[in-house]
Amino acid sequence: MIIIVIGLVILVAAVVVGAAGVLSDTGSTDGLTDWFEVFGYHVTGSSGTLFLHGTIVGAVALFGLSLLLAGAWRTSRRSHVARHGLKQSRREMAAADKERDGLIDQRDTARAETASARGNDSPSHDDLVPDPDEGHRKGLNLFGHRAARR
Known part of the structure; x- marks a missing residue:
């Protein structure tokens, strides 16, 4: 998640710097005869310098x-694995x-x-021995223990 945020911040900063450079261009001549300013930084020089700055941006x-996409891919992959595990668990359940x-x-x-x-005339051994679960709460035993026989 943090990779996505860092990638997004870097991408937005590069777009803002590039947009500020384009909007501050007066376009009066082919060469850079004047300086322009981007976030308080004065840029002067030739067209090659401007091209280098553009390449860096x-x-x-x-x-x-790339950071943004890598973070998004990791998150989606992790979600896919979790969904697959849930489906497998439900099938096993x-x-x-x-059974x-x-x-x-x-x-x-x-x-x-x-x-x-x-013949149902004489009581069987099963009828004489009480069921250990009888009289106790049926359902989920949180710790996997059964009630003790009395």
């Missing part, structure tokens, strides 16, 4: 633009939920078959 603008639901269905089916095989 252009190079600074190009550097600022959905698969785990599906959990399948195991719960298998357990319920096995209990029903066991109860029907015994």
Whole structure:
């Protein structure tokens, strides 16, 4: 983020210096016979000197633009990786939920078959042993611990 800000500041400064140089040009002659001022700095000399200053301002603008684009690319790449990781995590969560639901269905089916095989007349071992989760809050256990048996 800071690279984007630095690049933007450098680019804006180069554009302002270039615009000030163009707007202060009177355009009366081909050569530089007069001086002009950019931010309190008096510029005098030949057309070659003016070309050199323009080249330097252009190079600074190009550097600022490259910093701006590099920062934007890094930010977008980081966002892309985060979105990809989120999609992968959601797929894994959905698969785990599906597997959990399948195991719960298998357990319920096995209990029903066991109860029907015994004829439901005598209490089974599963009926005598209380479920450790029964009577406790169902849902998310923040630390992954289960309630102790009583």
